[in-house]
Amino acid sequence: MSDYSYYPGCSLKGTGRPYDESMQAVFAALGLGLDELDDWNCCGATAYMAIDEVQAVALAGRNLALAAATGNDVVAPCNACWLVLTKTQGKLGDDVALRDIVCGALGATCTAVNGDGPQPLRIDRDVAVRHPLDVLINDLGVDALGEAVTRPLDGLKVTPYYGCQIVRPLATFDDQADPQTMDRLLAAVGCEVVDNPYKTRCCGASQMMIMPDVGIDLVSLLIADAVARGAEAIAVACPLCQFNLEGYQRKALKEAGLEQSIPILYFTQLLGLALGLDPKRLGLHRSFVPVDSILGRRAAHV
Amino acid sequence: MSDPHAGNGTPRIGVYVCHCGTNIAGTIDVVAAAEQAAEIPGVVLSRDYKYMCSDPGQELIKDDIEEHRLDRVIVASCSPCLHEETFRNAVAAGGMNPYLFQMVNIREHDSWVHRDPEAATSKAMHLIRAAVRRVRLHTPLEARRVPINPAVMVVGGGIAGIHAALTLANAGKQVYLVEREPSIGGHMAMFDKTFPTLDCAACILTPKMTQVRAHPNIKVWTMSEVTEVDGYVGSYEVTVRHEPRFIIEDACVGCLECIDACVYRSGKTPDEFNLGLSKRKPIYIPFPQAVPQVVVIDPDACIEFRTGKCKKTCVEVCADRNAIDFQQTESFDTVEVGAIIVATGFKTFDPIRTPQYGYGRYSNVYTALEVERLVNASGPTEGHVVMRDGSTPKSIGVIHCVGSRDRNTNRYCSRVCCMYSLKLSHLLQEKTDAEIYEFYIDMRTPGKDFEEFYNRVEEEGVHLIRGKVAQVRPEPNGDGRLILQAEDTLAGMVREIPVDMVVLATGLEPQADAEDVRRTFNITCAGGGFFMERHPKLAPVSTFTDGVFLAGACQGPKDIPDTVAQAGAAAAEALALVDAGFIELEPNTAYVSAEDCSGCKTCSDLCPFHAISFVDAKAVINEVLCKGCGTCVAACPSGAIHQNLFEDDEIFAEIVGVLADA
Numbered sequence: 001m002s003d004y005s006y007y008p009g010c011s012l013k014g015t016g017r018p019y020d021e022s023m024q025a026v027f028a029a030l031g032l033g034l035d036e037l038d039d040w041n042c043c044g045a046t047a048y049m050a051i052d053e054v055q056a057v058a059l060a061g062r063n064l065a066l067a068a069a070t071g072n073d074v075v076a077p078c079n080a081c082w083l084v085l086t087k088t089q090g091k092l093g094d095d096v097a098l099r100d101i102v103c104g105a106l107g108a109t110c111t112a113v114n115g116d117g118p119q120p121l122r123i124d125r126d127v128a129v130r131h132p133l134d135v136l137i138n139d140l141g142v143d144a145l146g147e148a149v150t151r152p153l154d155g156l157k158v159t160p161y162y163g164c165q166i167v168r169p170l171a172t173f174d175d176q177a178d179p180q181t182m183d184r185l186l187a188a189v190g191c192e193v194v195d196n197p198y199k200t201r202c203c204g205a206s207q208m209m210i211m212p213d214v215g216i217d218l219v220s221l222l223i224a225d226a227v228a229r230g231a232e233a234i235a236v237a238c239p240l241c242q243f244n245l246e247g248y249q250r251k252a253l254k255e256a257g258l259e260q261s262i263p264i265l266y267f268t269q270l271l272g273l274a275l276g277l278d279p280k281r282l283g284l285h286r287s288f289v290p291v292d293s294i295l296g297r298r299a300a301h302v
Numbered sequence: 303m304s305d306p307h308a309g310n311g312t313p314r315i316g317v318y319v320c321h322c323g324t325n326i327a328g329t330i331d332v333v334a335a336a337e338q339a340a341e342i343p344g345v346v347l348s349r350d351y352k353y354m355c356s357d358p359g360q361e362l363i364k365d366d367i368e369e370h371r372l373d374r375v376i377v378a379s380c381s382p383c384l385h386e387e388t389f390r391n392a393v394a395a396g397g398m399n400p401y402l403f404q405m406v407n408i409r410e411h412d413s414w415v416h417r418d419p420e421a422a423t424s425k426a427m428h429l430i431r432a433a434v435r436r437v438r439l440h441t442p443l444e445a446r447r448v449p450i451n452p453a454v455m456v457v458g459g460g461i462a463g464i465h466a467a468l469t470l471a472n473a474g475k476q477v478y479l480v481e482r483e484p485s486i487g488g489h490m491a492m493f494d495k496t497f498p499t500l501d502c503a504a505c506i507l508t509p510k511m512t513q514v515r516a517h518p519n520i521k522v523w524t525m526s527e528v529t530e531v532d533g534y535v536g537s538y539e540v541t542v543r544h545e546p547r548f549i550i551e552d553a554c555v556g557c558l559e560c561i562d563a564c565v566y567r568s569g570k571t572p573d574e575f576n577l578g579l580s581k582r583k584p585i586y587i588p589f590p591q592a593v594p595q596v597v598v599i600d601p602d603a604c605i606e607f608r609t610g611k612c613k614k615t616c617v618e619v620c621a622d623r624n625a626i627d628f629q630q631t632e633s634f635d636t637v638e639v640g641a642i643i644v645a646t647g648f649k650t651f652d653p654i655r656t657p658q659y660g661y662g663r664y665s666n667v668y669t670a671l672e673v674e675r676l677v678n679a680s681g682p683t684e685g686h687v688v689m690r691d692g693s694t695p696k697s698i699g700v701i702h703c704v705g706s707r708d709r710n711t712n713r714y715c716s717r718v719c720c721m722y723s724l725k726l727s728h729l730l731q732e733k734t735d736a737e738i739y740e741f742y743i744d745m746r747t748p749g750k751d752f753e754e755f756y757n758r759v760e761e762e763g764v765h766l767i768r769g770k771v772a773q774v775r776p777e778p779n780g781d782g783r784l785i786l787q788a789e790d791t792l793a794g795m796v797r798e799i800p801v802d803m804v805v806l807a808t809g810l811e812p813q814a815d816a817e818d819v820r821r822t823f824n825i826t827c828a829g830g831g832f833f834m835e836r837h838p839k840l841a842p843v844s845t846f847t848d849g850v851f852l853a854g855a856c857q858g859p860k861d862i863p864d865t866v867a868q869a870g871a872a873a874a875e876a877l878a879l880v881d882a883g884f885i886e887l888e889p890n891t892a893y894v895s896a897e898d899c900s901g902c903k904t905c906s907d908l909c910p911f912h913a914i915s916f917v918d919a920k921a922v923i924n925e926v927l928c929k930g931c932g933t934c935v936a937a938c939p940s941g942a943i944h945q946n947l948f949e950d951d952e953i954f955a956e957i958v959g960v961l962a963d964a
Binding site: 177178 | 656657658663710773775776778779
């Protein structure tokens, strides 16, 4: 039996594949069982909640119903998914009338297929929605992580970038103004953590498509500051942050008057390297920005 | 129902319905209520009147008692908390026992909380009917008189405690002043100048401190804490624990030669009084003007305590004064006092809880209290503004409301920070000529000469920016400067201002052990954790425990003028209490009918006032200790405990009256 249910969300099956690959590999290496939810659906992202709350809660709630049936906590690595599912769980817990509507809708229209054939979907318990940062810090612990390290990333200067959605508006497992979970995990695998005063600033999110000027400015600020502080890589915990910081990096560098690119890595990719996992299993070959500097340094330590 | 007024036929009840201007009459038809009340059996007279609490209103009752031979009186008006005593006195003046009176609250419980006049009038009638049924059963009672011990204990030796102690001592009362630290003086002793007059804190405080020390009526106990309070108003028995100072107080002359003689050439221990900005030796005096002017030994730092192998140069130099005593242990004193003033002060907010401002992470971020020490001539830098990195700031940012007006920390306004920030800006500018930027949410200067001071500081060129700072972060280029980012809500733009030094205007919080202190003195805490006054407007220094008063910032954040005013008020209230020589207590005590008591002792554990003891396996209630809470009455499984003014038949009669249809 698995320890956690796994809700990947759409990003981790698309642009965020390296996050999916590296997280699964790291969890497996650390003995944390993950079981992907069967027949999961879109979380609704931030947009749906703003348009129709009841429908949005029903949509995201279906995933919670699937997770409820497993008896496990559900791990949602994408910051947006984590926030939507956490909010949804909160609304269903607080608002009995809303829960009745959503449960009615789920029971009438949705079925999950399991060994006993189709069953009416039910939300019969509260489901703890967990971010991998939360699981690694609070369930595994930095000591256990440190013990599992085989190739410490000695001296690699990494600056952690958390983005907004795991600290605002709900900071359930970390400090809202100065989150530390990623700092501590990176330090445990031997990174030299570079202080990042912009660690919870906006990455531009979907503004990158709508108002690219604004988006590029925001990414440029993050990258220029990380470079100025001497970071060799930026560690992220959200596929949208990663996409903006990496995909628009060339434009951002130009805006900042910089030339040297900087790798944008999921924190799970860095943990995986320290655990001695194959870079390919960690999706490092999918990076747009060259990561040779990282891999090269790692080789020197072998 | 048997006739309660035996010997004189049926009771003769007078009912008075008060208009309270429009407070009651605006919602309730008081004329109809009075007319209906006249119909109730036993009521011989019923009137409505504009203000029953006024002198003519009270006269009315007095005259009617005589003229109509009333033997029960009911007033339907406001809360008994407000005027029960007024009307009892009026009834007594008319020659009746004051406890044959019953008050009906048709204002707070009715007109103020209902909008529908018809329903509100109906509710008033139900309440009046209930009172009529109840008051018939009232019996004459006598108030209890207990003597008062005239001594007063003042807990906390800051400016509040000092002022209260002096006021009481000057009135001839014996005062015990208990202070936890090695010196009295509190926070005020740490300040440099005080707003808005900029007079030096030490200059105005020190004379009061020495007066305390010299006063024949004040016993000062430093390094001491109250551990237990027994007894009751007028006769509290207070136990005080004294920490060992390892110095015989009466033998030490305050020459300080032992400090020079200490085998440590320089201090190694962070100096508490300077908030760790300097170091002190194991034998030290907290600050030059300390009272008592007596040194203290820190056993955690002293070599003699740690190894037993010190040369003890301190003892050598003290010579035949023989003031040093390494064998001292904690000791206790128990004293009797009639009243207690709690003046335990505040602590400043710990800005570690606002990590966005970098305190503890960036060395040039300071709390305002640290800056008080930096600008103070007797501080760690002798008044020169030298930062932890050794430099003098050329630009300074001051951030208001750190730990105040913020749902993440404290919602309340700490009241003093705007003014002390302006004061610090003035002092810092004077001493460093730095550019100073103050970031505020709202500038709150509501005190005498406060607004003028604000204008003055503005004219002196301090930049005042209306905006809450979002973040303090270091310049990425590593020059050590700190960038303050804030939305300037007047200019409508985001500002990023690099400065050398950041000052956090940290708010005021209850002391860390306020909850323990609360329990020791049996008082209550309000929402933020500050001690709660009996009434926010009309009893601001009293507590719900008789004879325990509050003074200073332990009751809520306040500045020095307000603290001193409140300390004076607390002293006056305590004085009024103890000076009377005795007090009258409500006769609403519980009593035991011994033949029904099974001796099960259920009641004694429940009594919050330790008023119940057992004699010959029967409960006995100490009338003086009993506060009439009724807990034992309700708990007694045999129904053996009764309570004056709350007899079972009185309460049932009241219930029947409320529920009766007409």
